[in-house]
Amino acid sequence: MSKAQLRSPDFLLHLLQHFSKCSSKYLKQIKQVHCSLVIHGHLLIRDLWINTLLYNALIRTYLSLSRPCTSLLLFSHMLHHQAPPNSYTFPSILKATSSLSKSHNISHISHSFHAQCVGRGLLNDPFVCTSFLSLYSQIGDICSARKMFDEISQPCIVSYNALLDAFGKSGNMGLAIPMFLNMPKRDVYSWTSIINGYLQNGCFREAISFFREMMADEDVACDFLRPNEATFVSVLSACANLDDGIALSQGKQIHGYMVRIEKELSVYNGTALISFYGKMGCLSYAFKLFNAMAVKKVCTWNAMICSLASNGRESQALDMFETMKSLALCPNEVTFVCVLTACTRTKLVSLGMELFRSMSCDFSITPKMEHYGCVVDLLGRAGLLKEAYEFVKNMPFEADGTVLGALLGACRVHGDLELANEVGRQLLKKRPDHCGQYVLLSSIYAGAEIWDHAAALRKAMAHAGIQKIPAFSMAG
Secondary structure, X not given: OOHHHHOOHHHHHHHHHHHHHHHHHHHHHHXXXXXXXXXXXXXXXXXXOHHHXXXXXXXXXXXXXXXXXXXXXXHHHHHHOOOOOOOOHHHHHHHHHHOOOOOOOHHHHHHHHHHHHHHOOOOOOHHHHHHHHHHHHHOOOHHHHHXXXXXXXXXXXXXXXXXXXXXXXXXXXXXXXXXXXXXXXXXXXXXXXHHHHHHHOOOHHHHHHHHHHHHHOHHHHOOOOOOOHHHHHXXXXXXXXXXXXXXXXXXXHXXXXXXXXXXXXOHHHHHHHHHHHHHOOOHHHHHHHHHHOOOOOHHHHHHHHHHHHOOOOHHHHHHHHHHHHHOOOOOOHHHHHHHHHHHHHHOOHHHHHHHHXXXXXXXXXXXXXXXXXXXXXXXXXXXOHHHHHHHHHOOOOOOOHHHHHHHHHHHHHHOOHHHHHHHHHHXXXXXXXXXXXXXXXXXXXXXXXXXXXXXXXXXXXXXXXXXXXXXXXXXX
8 A cells, every 4th residue: 555545535445346346355444444544633533424325335344354342442532533423323233232241231232322322313214223123122121122113114024033032031922923923924934033033932732833834835836035044043942841752753754955055064054963863862863974074163062072072972972072172173061061971971070060160261161051960960960969059169159959959859859858858948939839849848858757847848938938849651
């Protein structure tokens, strides 16, 4: 670049727009252009909207580099330098906001931007409104999403899909289905939003049934519309959560359809199939898919490791974990749930504790409640109840009902009545309306022939109106 060009904001804007098309490839050049804009004061120009255009380009470019915080920081500089944001600014800013971690108050930030758009008269732009609708949908603010949709005079299919997604995430399929049926036009995202909504709300049979309706739809029959990657992942997850022969048959049919329409399975479709076959206990199918995949991401390895760990192949699961690391693949939170589960089932206490410590020490992963639950289960199954209780007391956050429930279950298996009393007391305080801990603690007392305590717990259940979930038998 010549010195004259570096002094031209129009030329630098053109460069930014060019580099943003493949931002990761031109990271060094993008930083050079950004530096030049700052050094020569181009971002301070207050006429002809050039500073707004430059800021918009920078915000979009850093967003494409997966740096949402940098994009939001640039927006604050934009306001400070009195560069007026326009209808092209906020869609990128809202997308950056949706990429923030849960530690940020996304709801507060969203409503702050909403107020700015109202003040600047930008809500007449349907693209801005749809961006807000998508953000509210993502954070589960169904009230704001519905209100925003109602303010759009002629909602497009993207707006409809965003609201469908919001209804699904909030569990309100009773509103999602009528909206879907009344949509002037539907695309693959519309169908997938409903399938995923059912999946997220545990309505697995309904998700599979809706997928069948999609496949019978005229648009699919005429090849105007096809299920996409997200559709297949959702419906296979639904199949995997049903443990009957129909689910296995349906999943195999879906697999066959995927093979017919795709030359090669994508990483995520292949991973979904591995997970499905693993949960169905069909390890040979899972292995065949895994070995045939040319590209395997961490999620693919996780699916195979979890499949092995949940089907009595714990040693193979741990071996595969070592192979994964040897290929310079970095395990994530899900990986450690899988390998800790494998250690739990084989009572490999030392290895399990070593893996738990390695999460933060070697991989900078902060253990979550699920990981602590795995360790408590590991120690409890091995009969190390005092160690398990000390571990619970030293957790950096308060143990939830799942962790305490695992410890109480271990107390029952190993007959530790004293610890069962203490853990049971904490559990009843934390989840007073859940029948499971009443039944388990009552069984512990009955097993120790402390009949008055067992009877008292049963009476407490009856007094609170808590009913035991009835069991059922498949036998005739």
